[in-house]
Amino acid sequence: MPITHEKRNTPLPENLAEDQPVIAINNLDFAYPDGHAALYEISLDIKKGEKVALVGPNGAGKSTLMLHLNGILKGAGELRVGGFPLNKQNLPVIRALVGLVFQNPDDQLFSPTVFEDVAFGPLHMGFSEDEVIARVEEALAQVDMSGFEKRLSHHLSTGQKKRIAIATVLSMHPQVLVLDEPSAGLDPRARRGLIQLLNTLPITMLVSTHDLRMASELFPRMVIMDEGRIVADGLTSTLLRDESLLEKHGLEKP
């Protein structure tokens, strides 16, 4: 006697045109309701298959920018995901295209069991029961956590929680993975495992991090933010050699 849910399918473009940027941001400004400005004139294109590190000091606006990619925050300016302009109508599609993983896995994993958490996305996209179960299995396999379906979230280690958190959005088959500080709070071994995982996932990525060593290892392109602006955007290897730039924005050469 399973409790079923209404069927609702959002039409999803499975394959975007190769030349089309997955994320296109043009002149985005944002200020919080209390008047505190957080983003100025952000312009950023991310192409399919790119792996981009987003670095900068705390309060630079990295998390605020990430919340925009999913339409949770709405600033002034143009933002397109997979060619769809961000508006209320496109919101379900955009949220399926952008897999946003928050920094604290205890906020990301809000269900009692791993299965329920990984199934949350596909369920709310309106997939059938079989499809949901298949997607959960597949996503868990992708993060190397097969067989963890019945485990309780509070029994997991931080490293395991981070992996499951990534699986919760992989199960939605996103076009781009947006991660906020994935390596924060991990011990060296768990961090190493996470780096290997991110290396093997064949998907476009935008990852905010303070971990410049991970950035140099994983992400060919790097975007530096400070005080709400993008101050540099280029090859990671080039930017990491520019010591005066790094120092100016509170970063340390790895």
Place this chain on the structure above:
Amino acid sequence: MLYSPSPLHIPDGFLSLAISLIFWAITLVILSTAVKRTETLDEKQVPLMGVMAAFIFAAQMINFPVAGGTSGHLLGGALAAIMLGPWAGMLVMTAVVAVQGLLFQDGGLLVMGANIFNMGLLTAAIGFGFYKAAEGRQRKLKLFAAGLGAWLSVMAGALFTALQLWLSGTARLDIVLPAMLGVHAVIGIGEVLITVAAIAFIFKTRPDLLEESESSAQNGRGWIVVGALLSLGVVLLSPFASADPDGLERVATDLGFLEQGANAPYKLLSDYALPFFRDSAFSTIAAGLIGILVIAALVIFLARRRSIRHTSHN
């Protein structure tokens, strides 16, 4: 011990079947209204109520030494209702009491209706009613109202627990009532101190949160009346019952609740007849209860009709 059972969590076996079922019925009627009322609120309400239930649960672990090895801690019904509004507060407290009973056996299952009523519904109604009465006044007055509501909410819970035990033939009223009220008069002080300090802290750091919950319950004037009536009941009934337990005992015996020497749970189903309608005393109570339920349903229905018409006019 971090997790200390409060003397208000009644275990199974201590209440008669009749009392257990009556309080399940009352609790279910009130809860179904609470569910309807909260469903129409902001969609953010779901995670908020969920985390708040865990908050109340965790806050009950925070204690402070009072004297002689005893410590004060929180029940939280008044606090939850003040922070979230009465209906959401009731649901949150229901979840807390339900998990304590289900997972920790702190309170029974058959008697859970009574436990939810005593610790969740009464406390939320009284706490919110008092706080609401001070709406728009100075903060000091609001804190005073919150404190008074918190104390009375604990006393109301204790009073009802004592009455339920006595009506079930589990305890002698002239002993259990003063004992319950006496103990909770002290426990209630802990409730007051923590509730007031917590609200004062939030006034200082995030006053917007408290103003938000006030405006979301604009039409909550009725709660002042509910809170006042319930407290009046506590204030009037407690001394009367303590001073003249025999009087109350006679009333209950006449109503058929107390069959001295008889076996209440056994009697109830032994005649293969509908338990409530066999005995004339029980049928009186049943009729009274059905009357109350019908009136409650009517009031709720009319209130909903009014609010629907109200919104459709706008």
Place this chain on the structure above:
Amino acid sequence: MHDSLFDRFREGESFLHRLAPTVKVVITVLFILSDALLPDGHWLGFGISWLTILLLNLAAQLGWSYTLKRSFIAFPFALAAITAIFALPGETLAVWDFGPWHLIATDAGLLRFLSIVVRSWLSVQVAILLVTTTQFPDLIHALEHLRLPRMLVTVIAFLYRYIFVLSDEVLRLLRARQARSAIPPHQRGGGSILWRARIAGNMVGQLFLRSYERSDRIYNAMLARGYQGHLRTLNRHGIHTRDWLLMTFAIFLLILLQLFAHLG
């Protein structure tokens, strides 16, 4: 610390573990109901019920005394029932005078008191058996099957998930309080009650704010995964023929016990 305090489930492969959670909840409630319906002093009936619990303990591979050892939580409450000894008319066993109270212990009263304690003790044991053989998330699914309002079930699920997170926060707050309140030996420290209460209140306030902000972040995480104000769940616990059969059998036994207790 959670593992001992908040987790009541014990891993196992017994038929009790495999029984559909919904069926287990129903049988548990009926068992407690049957307890309540046993007449005062029907020791044989109580004994049979306890024997059943012992057998179920064994069947669940818990060892025969598992629930017994954990069943004393309700005992402090027995204090409230002690007065039942003096509440019923019957053959006088003893008379005491305590201040304003004239206490006559009767045989009927004693019988009532003992029966209440035994009933509560049996009920607690069967409830312990339920949570020991059922993962709490499965119990939450059972509540959903039993048609509890979705809203309430969801609040309970969140409560369960975040007990662990928030109690860790409380522990950190308590430790921080402890670390800052150095009390010289043999001295009363910690200021007045009011001051201590204010510290506790501040901690509660702080916990509230953190929880409130956390609920905001959770809401965002839900939105990011397609939540639009209407929760969907996938509840895979089917009730199979075996479960129906077992439930019927359990109900049959309980009815038999009641018939025996009331007619026999």
